[in-house]
Structures are given as C-alpha cells and as structure tokens.
Amino acid sequence: MIYLDNGATTFPKPQSVLRAVNEAMSLYGANPGRGGHAMTMKAGRRVYETRQALADMFSCGSDRVAFCDNCTSALNTAIRGCLKKGDHVIISSLEHNSVLRPVHAMKKEGLITYDVFFVEPCSKEKTLSNLKALIKKNTTAVICTAVSNVFGTVLPVAEIGALLEGRGILFVVDGAQAAGSHRLNMSEDKIDILCLPGHKGLMGPMGTGLLLFNERAEPLPLKYGGTGSGSMSPDQPDFYPDRLESGTVNLPGIAGLGAGVSFIRSRGLEAISQSESELISVLREDLSVIKGAEVYSLMHSTPRTNLLSFNIKGKHSEQVAELADKRGIALRAGYHCSYLAHKSYGTEKNGTVRVSVGPFNTKKDIKNLAFYLNKIALCKNM
Amino acid sequence: MHYTYIKFENQTYGEKAVSVLSSNGIKASLRRNPNPNHKQGCNFALFVNGNIWDAYDIITRSHIKNLGVESYRDRI
Numbered sequence: 122m123i124y125l126d127n128g129a130t131t132f133p134k135p136q137s138v139l140r141a142v143n144e145a146m147s148l149y150g151a152n153p154g155r156g157g158h159a160m161t162m163k164a165g166r167r168v169y170e171t172r173q174a175l176a177d178m179f180s181c182g183s184d185r186v187a188f189c190d191n192c193t194s195a196l197n198t199a200i201r202g203c204l205k206k207g208d209h210v211i212i213s214s215l216e217h218n219s220v221l222r223p224v225h226a227m228k229k230e231g232l233i234t235y236d237v238f239f240v241e242p243c244s245k246e247k248t249l250s251n252l253k254a255l256i257k258k259n260t261t262a263v264i265c266t267a268v269s270n271v272f273g274t275v276l277p278v279a280e281i282g283a284l285l286e287g288r289g290i291l292f293v294v295d296g297a298q299a300a301g302s303h304r305l306n307m308s309e310d311k312i313d314i315l316c317l318p319g320h321k322g323l324m325g326p327m328g329t330g331l332l333l334f335n336e337r338a339e340p341l342p343l344k345y346g347g348t349g350s351g352s353m354s355p356d357q358p359d360f361y362p363d364r365l366e367s368g369t370v371n372l373p374g375i376a377g378l379g380a381g382v383s384f385i386r387s388r389g390l391e392a393i394s395q396s397e398s399e400l401i402s403v404l405r406e407d408l409s410v411i412k413g414a415e416v417y418s419l420m421h422s423t424p425r426t427n428l429l430s431f432n433i434k435g436k437h438s439e440q441v442a443e444l445a446d447k448r449g450i451a452l453r454a455g456y457h458c459s460y461l462a463h464k465s466y467g468t469e470k471n472g473t474v475r476v477s478v479g480p481f482n483t484k485k486d487i488k489n490l491a492f493y494l495n496k497i498a499l500c501k502n503m
Numbered sequence: 504m505h506y507t508y509i510k511f512e513n514q515t516y517g518e519k520a521v522s523v524l525s526s527n528g529i530k531a532s533l534r535r536n537p538n539p540n541h542k543q544g545c546n547f548a549l550f551v552n553g554n555i556w557d558a559y560d561i562i563t564r565s566h567i568k569n570l571g572v573e574s575y576r577d578r579i
C-alpha cells in the first residue's frame with residue numbers, strides 16, 4: 122500500500138509513538154491527575170511533559186494547552202466558548218466544515234452573524250483587503266485555516282495576525298493541515314487561539330486534539346464535570362487547563378502525541394516541510410504531462426505545501442481514487458468536508474482527488490502514483 | 504513530623520514548578536496534598552529540598568499559579 126492520505130491522518134506513525142502508547146497502557150496506565158499513588162503521578166507527569174512540549178512548539182503557556190478529542194472539538198470550544206450573542210465573525214472561503222458548521226449553527230440560532238472573506242489564489246494583498254473590508258464594529262473574531270485541506274493553499278496567517286492586532290478581534294486559526302509541516306508561532310503570528318489535531322502532522326494517535334490559547338482568550342467549557350481539582354465546589358474550575366478538561370484525558374493518546382512531537386523535533390520541522398513540498402512539486406510536474414489532468418493550484422507566492430488536488434477530465438474524483446485503490450494507492454476523493462472551498466472555487470461538481478504526503482513518503486511513491494494516474498487517464502473504459 | 508509545602512490546584516502547575524525550580528538548581532517533589540482543606544478539595548503539594556521561601560519566590564516570580572505555602576503536622 123502506498124499511503125497518500127496523510128491529510129486525513131498520518132500513516133504510518135513513528136515506532137516511538139507506538140512504543141509510547143504501549144508503555145502508557147501497559148506500564149503506567151493510571152488516571153492522570155486524579156490520585157496520589159506513583160502510577161497516577163507518573164501518568165500526570167507524562168501528560169504535563171506533552172503539554173509543555175506543545176507549548177514550546179507553538180509558543181504559548183503550558184497551562185493554556187487543553188487536550189480535546191480532536192481538532193473539531195477544539196474548534197467548537199473556541200467558537201461556542203468565546204462568541205456571545207450579537208457578535209460578528211469573519212471566516213475564510215477555504216474553511217473546513219468544522220469551522221463553517223458551528224459558526225453557521227450559531228447564526229441559525231440567532232446568536233451571531235458571519236461573513237466569508239475570499240482567499241485570492243495569487244494575491245496575499247487582495248486576500249487581506251477582502252478580509253479588511255468585512256470588519257465591522259461588532260466583529261469579535263476572525264477564524265481561518267492556516268492551510269486549505271482541499272487545495273493546500275497557505276493562508277497569510279502572520280499578515281492576518283498583524284492586521285487584527287490591537288483591534289480587539291480574536292484571531293482563531295485552524296491548524297489542522299499545517300501543524301507538523303508548517304511553522305506556526307502563536308506569539309509571533311499574533312494568533313489568539315490555535316486548534317490542532319494530534320493525529321495528523323503531529324504524528325500522534327487518533328482521539329487527540331488541542332486547543333491552545335493566549336491570555337486574550339478565555340474560552341468557556343462545552344463540557345462540565347470532574348477535573349481532579351477543586352473537587353469540593355459545585356462550580357467548574359475557573360483556571361486552565363482544568364476548566365476545559367472535564368473527564369479522564371486520553372493518556373495513551375497524549376503519550377503518543379508527546380512522542381510524535383519529539384519525532385518532529387528530531388527530524389526538524391524545516392526538513393519535513395522541505396521534503397514534503399518537494400514531493401508535491403514532483404507530482405505537480407508529473408501531472409502536467411498527464412493528458413486531461415487538471416491541477417488546482419490556488420497558491421500565493423510561495424507554493425510550499427504537503428498536499429495537492431487534481432481531477433482527470435471525464436472522470437469523477439471518486440472514480441479515480443477507487444481505481445488508484447485497486448492498485449494499492451490510498452488517495453482521498455470527494456469534497457473533503459469543505460463545502461465552502463468547493464463552492465468558492467468551482468469544484469463542486471466532481472470534488473477533487475487529493476494527494477497528501479507525510480514524512481515517510483518517498484519520490485518512488487509519487488512516481489508510482491503518476492505511472493498509474495497516467496494509465497487511468499489514458500484508459501476510457503476504466 | 505512537621506511538613507511545609509507549596510500548594511497547587513492541579514498537577515500541571517505543580518509539575519511546571521518542579522521544572523522551574525530544577526532549572527534554578529532546587530530539587531522538589533510533587534505529591535498529592537496529604538492534608539487537603541475540605542473546602543478546596545483535592546490538590547497537590549510540592550515538597551522542596553531546601554529553603555521553601557526561596558522556592559516560593561522563584562515560583563511566584565515565574566507566574567506559576569499556586570495556593571501559597573502551608574504546613575501540617577503528621578499525627579501518625
């Protein structure tokens with residue numbers, strides 16, 4: 122199997138991640154932060170170490186790293202937990218449904234209003250100007266993805282952060298496709314809330330997500346319950362991360378995520394990013410000579426990304442992915458849970474075939490893919 | 504036996520304090536608070552190998568949220 126669906130979840134995971142999960146389950150699988158015995162303390166320490174490693178990687182305080190089930194859960198907490206009645210929100214035209222749907226639901230409930238700023242494929246300046254034009258007096262948050270999960274478009278996060286600074290508008294970033302392969306620095310990029318999955322570029326297990334936030338954000342919890350702290354009060358703790366972490370946290374997942382972060386550090390974010398973007402460049406070149414292949418390149422000036430979307434003329438994206446699967450190649454086709462992206466860029470009819478690479482993919486994987494895609498494109502009866 | 508410790512609301516703050524103290528050359532161990540206040544419920548106690556007030560000063564200057572210094576006498 123050639124796995125090229127790393128945008129959905131990375132596979133394989135590093136051996137160190139598997140080992141960390143196994144050790145957490147078999148050696149110190151007690152409930153972290155809930156008791157005083159040696160095993161629970163060790164479990165709690167492991168959770169803290171991962172928390173601190175993530176805080177260092179993304180530049181925020183370790184007590185402002187809250188573990189969630191996944192990135193969607195983090196985004197829901199950021200959106201529902203920070204917005205209030207009468208707020209106006211701006212989201213980008215490349216948002217995943219995990220941003221669009223909670224925002225749209227709050228609009229339907231009569232709580233907020235929202236607008237969508239169009240991300241111009243080839244101009245950062247126009248993108249910024251589109252966003253700026255939508256800011257109103259009651260705009261309280263701008264929510265945007267760092268990298269489009271459909272087209273690989275890299276949004277100008279640092280520039281948006283700079284634009285919003287000092288305006289009293291929360292800047293919420295969905296880093297689902299960026300973390301682990303793109304630089305994200307909350308402090309330098311003026312990001313107030315960063316929502317991440319643990320199981321994609323950060324190489325952790327599924328069931329791990331992260332809500333990172335700075336002092337300007339005070340998200341309210343969506344879940345209430347036991348936190349192992351302030352137990353004799355009926356009130357949810359008002360301090361973080363406990364405020365957002367009711368119920369037992371996913372110790373094996375968090376231990377694995379910690380090992381994933383160590384893996385990225387040892388390989389180097391820059392090296393991973395370069396290797397992945399080189400593979401995408403190779404694919405882009407190979408696709409350019411395949412008859413009927415249409416690549417959706419919605420890039421700003423520096424096309425450095427780990428994913429690419431395309432279609433083959435006369436074939437639905439699902440058909441192409443199915444044929445590739447028969448050859449042992451895992452691709453993602455369809456609409457990638459991104460109504461807005463397809464609607465905004467005209468790919469709603471066929472969706473797209475998405476190739477997303479990870480740290481373990483090689484040039485040979487891409488060459489094999491291109492070989493079969495050429496066959497698929499040439500064969501009318503396939 | 505008489506014990507003095509720095510109290511934290513959760514293990515996160517306590518572990519952070521251990522780490523900060525360690526980088527200042529002070530050894531400390533974090534445990535579940537053996538003498539919790541019934542109004543506050545569960546929390547954590549940091550036992551310092553050295554002058555507790557020096558440690559407390561470092562922790563406070565590092566903006567690590569804590570519930571102050573507390574003492575208790577072991578009745579066993």
